[in-house]
Amino acid sequence: MKALEDKICAEGEVLPGNILKVGSFLNHQVDVDFVMEMGREIAKLFADGGVTKILTIETSGIAVAMAAAAALHVPMVFAKKHRTGNLSGEFYTAVVHSYTHGTDYHVVVSRDYLCPQDRVLLVDDFLANGRALEGLMEIAAQAGAEVVGAACAIEKGFQHGGDRLRAQGVRVESLAIVESMDENGLTFR
Amino acid sequence: MKALEDKICAEGEVLPGNILKVGSFLNHQVDVDFVMEMGREIAKLFADGGVTKILTIETSGIAVAMAAAAALHVPMVFAKKHRTGNLSGEFYTAVVHSYTHGTDYHVVVSRDYLCPQDRVLLVDDFLANGRALEGLMEIAAQAGAEVVGAACAIEKGFQHGGDRLRAQGVRVESLAIVESMDENGLTFR
Numbered sequence: 516m517k518a519l520e521d522k523i524c525a526e527g528e529v530l531p532g533n534i535l536k537v538g539s540f541l542n543h544q545v546d547v548d549f550v551m552e553m554g555r556e557i558a559k560l561f562a563d564g565g566v567t568k569i570l571t572i573e574t575s576g577i578a579v580a581m582a583a584a585a586a587l588h589v590p591m592v593f594a595k596k597h598r599t600g601n602l603s604g605e606f607y608t609a610v611v612h613s614y615t616h617g618t619d620y621h622v623v624v625s626r627d628y629l630c631p632q633d634r635v636l637l638v639d640d641f642l643a644n645g646r647a648l649e650g651l652m653e654i655a656a657q658a659g660a661e662v663v664g665a666a667c668a669i670e671k672g673f674q675h676g677g678d679r680l681r682a683q684g685v686r687v688e689s690l691a692i693v694e695s696m697d698e699n700g701l702t703f704r
Numbered sequence: 705m706k707a708l709e710d711k712i713c714a715e716g717e718v719l720p721g722n723i724l725k726v727g728s729f730l731n732h733q734v735d736v737d738f739v740m741e742m743g744r745e746i747a748k749l750f751a752d753g754g755v756t757k758i759l760t761i762e763t764s765g766i767a768v769a770m771a772a773a774a775a776l777h778v779p780m781v782f783a784k785k786h787r788t789g790n791l792s793g794e795f796y797t798a799v800v801h802s803y804t805h806g807t808d809y810h811v812v813v814s815r816d817y818l819c820p821q822d823r824v825l826l827v828d829d830f831l832a833n834g835r836a837l838e839g840l841m842e843i844a845a846q847a848g849a850e851v852v853g854a855a856c857a858i859e860k861g862f863q864h865g866g867d868r869l870r871a872q873g874v875r876v877e878s879l880a881i882v883e884s885m886d887e888n889g890l891t892f893r
Contacts, residue, residue, distance in 0.1 A: 538814060538816070538817075539816065539817070540779075543781065543782065543784070543813075543814055543817060544779055544780070544781045544814075544816075544817040545770065545773070545779060545780045545781070545782070546779055547758075547770060547773040547774050547777075547778070547779060547780050548774070548777055550770075551774055569736075573762070573763040574762040574763045574766065574782070574784075577763065577766045577767060577770075578766060578770055578780075581734065581736060581739075581766075581767055581770045581771075582770075584734070584736035585736050585737070585740055585774075588736075588737055589736070590729075590733055590734060590735055590736060591733070591734045591736050591767075592732065592733045592734070593732065593734070593763070595732070595763075624732075625727060625732055625733075627727070627728065627733075628727070628728070628732060628733040
């Protein structure tokens with residue numbers, strides 16, 4: 516999505532530790548008109564997927580997921596982060612390793628909101644090492660739901676999570692794939 | 705908003721501790737088409753407010769805030785929760801007391817995303833004792849921005865936070881106000 520690449524170049528900031536800061540439009544302040552356009556783009560890419568539900572993780576995936584769900588006219592479910600997986604049997608749970616924080620966290624979804632009839636599209640703001648998406652795939656598997664694919668706003672191609680998921684046969688569509696970045700600028704795949 | 709009252713009656717669950725569970729459509733699974741309609745209702749109520757920005761708190765306020773922002777065609781900013789207020793000078797911060805968890809937490813917003821020219825509409829999913837909205841008002845005040853008002857999906861009228869804010873002169877609009885609730889049902893104001 517050329518408009519997203521342009522916006523990343525205009526407003527994104529590359530910080531030490533492979534961080535791409537896009538808080539001006541994606542995950543702190545949200546340029547809602549622009550993110551709704553991203554949602555329509557995701558809906559176009561998966562128009563033939565028979566998607567019944569969008570699944571994302573709190574917090575920063577919610578805006579893009581909401582936009583995609585609005586364009587596809589399906590409900591959106593956001594997995595909640597918990598410090599512990601010790602919950603009652605009412606939840607699907609998975610463990611996700613955060614490289615940024617060097618810790619594991621649990622993601623949980625109520626059993627009421629995913630079922631075997633669901634065709635699930637995973638949505639997130641960033642795709643780096645792919646651990647968050649793998650957690651969501653684990654949750655969809657526990658529900659017996661089919662994963663149609665994954666749509667991300669920004670993929671960090673140099674962290675190879677997207678490539679690994681594609682090699683596993685998952686349909687991964689990213690609206691912008693950053694191939695490399697440093698203080699001098701970015702290149703896109 | 706009659707449709708919201710009907711939805712609360714049909715899908716809401718009253719749990720011990722004055723908890724109204726609406727995870728089927730508002731804050732775990734999100735009925736996106738319905739929440740977008742709530743956003744259009746909020747936009748209608750504040751159409752004359754000259755709103756330049758929506759301000760909410762992560763996580764469960766984001767969906768309604770996104771919907772209102774989409775209808776008003778303005779950006780949305782979500783305040784982030786932190787365990788500590790010890791951050792660099794780049795942030796506006798406020799302390800919010802959570803009655804549910806019996807603890808204080810800090811909410812922070814980058815100074816980049818609110819300015820004295822902003823006319824801010826506060827949006828949240830629930831309004832109970834009003835402490836979260838007061839935290840957002842404190843943040844808007846630090847930015848020198850004007851608060852046009854507050855819009856909430858569901859107000860728990862019997863916890864009186866909305867009434868206290870209205871008595872202070874804040875324009876508070878809630879799409880549904882629960883006047884009382886117990887295991888036998890709910891009444892609306």
